[in-house]
Amino acid sequence: MTRRDFFGLTWRVLTAFTAGQAACIGLRFLASRKAEGSFGEVLIAGLSGDFPLETVTPFEQARFFLIRFADGGFLALSSTCPHLACVVGWDTARRRFACPCHGSEFERDGSVVNPPAPRPLDRFAVLIENDRVKVDTRQALRRTSVTPEDLVYAPTTPPPAPGAAPATLDSTAPGQPGPGYR
Amino acid sequence: MNQDDSRGPQPGLLTRVRRSIWREPWPESDRGRVRLTLNDLILHLHAPRVPQRALRATYSYGLGIFAIVLFGVLGFTGVLLTFTYTPSPNDAYASIQTLTAEIWIGALIRNMHHWSGNLLLIVSVLHLLRVFYTAAFHPPREFNWLLGLGLLALVALSNFTGYLMPWDQLAYWATTIATSMLNYVPVAGASIREFLVGGGDIGEFALRTFFAFHIVVFPPLLAIIISYHIWRVRKDTFSLPRALNEPPLDRRRIERVTTIPHLLNLEIGLALLALALLIAWSTWVPAPLEDAANPTHPPNPAKAAWYFMGFQELLLHFHPAFVTVVIPGLTLLGLFLLPYTDADPRPERNVTGIWFRSRRGRWLAALSALLGAGLTAALVVADEHWLDLPALFGGLPTAISNGAVPIGALALGLVVYYWSLGRQGATRSERNLALFTLLFAAFLTLTVIGVFFRGENMALVLPWNR
Ligand code: HEM
């Protein structure tokens, strides 16, 4: 290696190093920005008696629906669409959740009737203490499929006896007029 | 003795300032003045003489020039808007209302910025089509095609970051959807999303990031790449229009005219015409502004800006990972490889400058456009009314039933089309042209369906029933 080659190489290495450092510093700086605040809390939705059987109650600001099934079970479903984060609405006439962004549709238990949504609606944990229905919106719980275990019962209304007909997780039985949307 | 002393008394201050800028005195003769201007400015970008043929209006359609004018207008109006706009979720919407209601020609300035942005996207795409269909990207202009793709991406990103600014419903929901798409990008997607919007909802963090990109990152990048792109047109020589079957031209023997005034007058004329049309349009057609953003209530239907509706339509039919990663990935790969694989290196097979390559190319373009549009419309209707893919492949995850299976089937169809054209004797360039045309027509059709034929909950409806 000649003297000239040596200096040529040195300059190149130093320049590349400086540029690399600038890039790293820039990225690190930007990555350490913090988003302000976070969403969610444990919210008291009401007393369990406030929610008649077979109803879907929207909590718009907190972004969930509280659903009470025929057997008394509670389910809190996030209204954020699991496809691309639009907000789904409850279609009273068709008794389904529908998303205005790409037309996904969901059953009352959150399962997908119509893609493109790739998984059921997320749920929030429900706790019932002293007859108060509390919903924890701090963390959306993802599901790959829906199960009856997602439902929560007030201690006074026992879950259906084992071997009894499964909870009516899907649509209302025909002819049974639900109180509908509140 | 010092030389300066021999000059006598110093000239006045103004003269000295002028001389510090223009070293030479302003020439006495017309000829001299023309030459000075030439050297200074224009010939930085243009050769002194250009081929007569290059000026044909039905070749370049002045689209590149139009794009430059629009970029200039965007810069000017953008700077003005920056002085009146407040980049915060609480105040942004109100600051736009104040701008349009209270500030002198505020609405016109906003309209011009909005429409120039939209038009720049249209013009860039038309320019890409012109370059594609005249094979102007064949060697030696491969790299300028890549620069052009970079420009197109930056133009699209500028539009995208720009429409968050007014913080209206379109802004909020389109950005929510688009940034959520990143969650389906494997490995880095979620962290990129966090980098852009700071995790949760679209809020102050996202607006700040988008504002920074929109005003201080993208415009200078665009300016630099545009300058380089134009300089490369001169370096790589501008392609020349040819008639069907006209043999390749000998550049040394071609008829030339002087850049000044022939090319320059044409450019200035086009630029002024473009500007006049833009101002007229912006005076009459206001830029849309929806209701203020409401994070609990998307509009129904919630549609993206019209130029992203083709994408949104794809999202209705396929698993999001395929729409976010597979389809754009393959498209970009194809467009990047195109200039390096399309041309036949034999000089007698050079097709640069011939619209649609050949007579067969013209037929194939027409056929493929019809096929692309017709099949797409048919498939969209079928998927809406008859096809129920998840039920058909019951039990399989939607990534397969709504992703791998239909995308694979469509890809297979394209491969068969491509292959059978080869059997008919089409050259590679003609086959690429057919494929490109088919896909572009399909995308246009999806855009039209998305914009005009989607109603409440994105159901398929006729435009007059919406
Ligand atoms: C901001 C966007 C763009 C601007 C301002 C711009 C500007 C220009 C200008 C002024 C020319 C001279 C000839 C003409 O007017 O046609 C040109 C030529 C060219 N452009 Fe662009 N362009 C842009 C985007 C693109 C895109 C998206 C592509 C394709 C991917 C592209 C590829 C080319 C090529 C290959 C040439 C050489 C054409 C020839 O020699 O015939 N450009 N561009």
Ligand code: FES
């Ligand atoms: S965001 Fe709900 S369907 Fe796409």
